[in-house]
Amino acid sequence: MRTSAAALGGLIAIAIAILGASKTEPEQALPPGPLGDVVRLGEKLVRETATHPLSKPYVGNALNCGSCHLDGGQDPKAGTFLGTATAYPAYSPREGRVITLEDRILNCFMRSCNGVRPPLGGEVSVAMAAYITWLSGDRPVAMNPSRPAGPGAIKPLGVDAASADPERGRAVYAEKCADCHAANGQGRKANPPVWGDRSYNQGAGLAQAPQLAAWLKVAMPLDDPDLTDQEALDVAAFINSHDRPAFRLEDHLPPPAKLGEYNAADASR
Ligand code: HEC
Ligand code: HEC
Incomplete structure (x- = not known):
């Protein structure tokens, strides 16, 4: 009786370990201080993009980043952000330039979120980049010379x-x-x-x-x-046989003065 209780206890412990391991929580701890706060803000913005007061002005539809990057990008398969930051800066055939992780994030606002590109170096951009970089903290840099895609990018299907x-x-x-x-x-x-x-x-x-x-x-x-x-x-x-908003780049770029910001809380020093 005691043995079977112990065996049952052992099984439960194993089941808990397996369940725990299958969770997609990043293993690394949040950085201390303001950086940790910004990582946490970035996660919130990724999950609540269309409604959060900081990101909402730049979203033109009902979607959050997390609508496609499931579980705030922590799902290991569906648009994962785990490891993504290691691929940047990367060459992007679409822009014909080497782009940074921030650029990649901001471009998603214009297209997937049908909105306007937030300012480079602004609070939204920096927070999201900090969060996505944090999700890559356990891996070495491996910049991608051919396309802006990380190691977990979705593979094309084998069907014609x-x-x-x-x-x-x-x-x-x-x-x-x-x-x-x-x-x-x-x-x-x-x-x-x-x-x-x-x-x-x-x-x-x-x-x-x-x-x-x-x-x-x-x-x-x-x-x-x-x-x-x-x-x-x-x-x-x-x-995709149904109507959706057309895309004209000029409708999604802010005026030149709003494209970027000096990245400092106090621009006087
Ligand atoms: C149980 C409810 C549920 C079912 C069933 C479901 N979805 Fe979703 N789908 C969601 C949710 C919720 C999201 C957003 C993810 C999030 O916010 O976590 C989503 C996101 C999406 C998106 C990306 C965001 C958007 O709105 O464009 C597409 C496309 C999509 N689903 C298509 C499908 C297709 C096709 C099927 C059937 C094969 C399907 N879904 C079945 C709940 C569902
Ligand atoms: C409608 C779905 C959708 C929404 C909403 C969306 N994305 Fe994406 N995103 C994608 C898809 C699909 C890809 C992969 C494209 C590819 O493989 O070329 C992608 C790629 C990316 C990448 C590059 C991933 C890599 O592996 O290098 C980043 C970073 C990214 N998105 C950030 C965001 C952010 C931040 C938001 C919110 C502002 C957002 N996305 C909103 C669908 C979406």
Whole structure:
């Protein structure tokens, strides 16, 4: 009797260890002092981008960074930020320049969040970069010379993009997605809109069906991503067959004077 109780205790301890290990909490402690506060602010802004008073003015839809970078970027698969900062500065074919992590973050405001680029060196930009860098604190720098993507970037699916069938995708959507995102795609409560005025714009990565498919494969349905490659591609094509905001870069860049800030609390010294 005592042995089996001990064995049961042992099993429970192992189960707790496994559950604990599968959590995605970063292992490194928050840095002390103001840096730790800023890392924490950055996490809040990533999770509550569309509603937090500091970031809200720069967001033009209903999405938070965490709507696609699941669990505030701490999910190991769906748009993970674990290790991301090690890849920057990186060469970006889109901008034709070497860009920094801050640039990469700010560009997501213009496209995925259909908003306006916050000032470089401003509070929002620095806090988000601090948070994302903190999530890479346990890894060596490995700057990416070919694209702005970290080690955990989502891999393309092995299915031919030309085989996408939005009509088959309509059925997948009705069966696996509409409960949360609503039949009209406008979402409900914490489930964000997947098309229309309040969703990502045509300039966003997810506006490309193959990229959306690769993300869906590891992200949706939330908590139990189980789509086949073909289902992911078909439902991606269905979602992206609907209207969403157009993207013209000049509508998303602030006036030149607001593009950057001298990065100091007191600009007089
Ligand atoms: C609509 C979904 C969506 C939203 C919202 C979104 N992103 Fe992204 N983001 C993506 C996708 C998809 C990629 C990957 C693109 C690729 O692989 O080329 C990405 C890439 C990134 C990367 C580069 C990751 C890497 O591996 O190097 C960073 C950093 C990033 N996003 C930050 C943000 C921040 C900060 C916000 C909020 C201001 C945000 N994103 C909002 C979809 C989104
Ligand atoms: C249980 C509810 C649920 C189900 C089912 C679900 N989603 Fe989501 N989806 C969410 C939530 C919640 C988010 C935002 C993530 C967050 O905030 O943590 C999201 C985010 C998204 C996004 C990125 C943000 C946006 O609104 O564009 C897309 C695209 C998406 N889901 C598509 C799908 C598709 C396609 C399916 C079906 C295969 C699906 N979802 C099934 C709850 C769900």
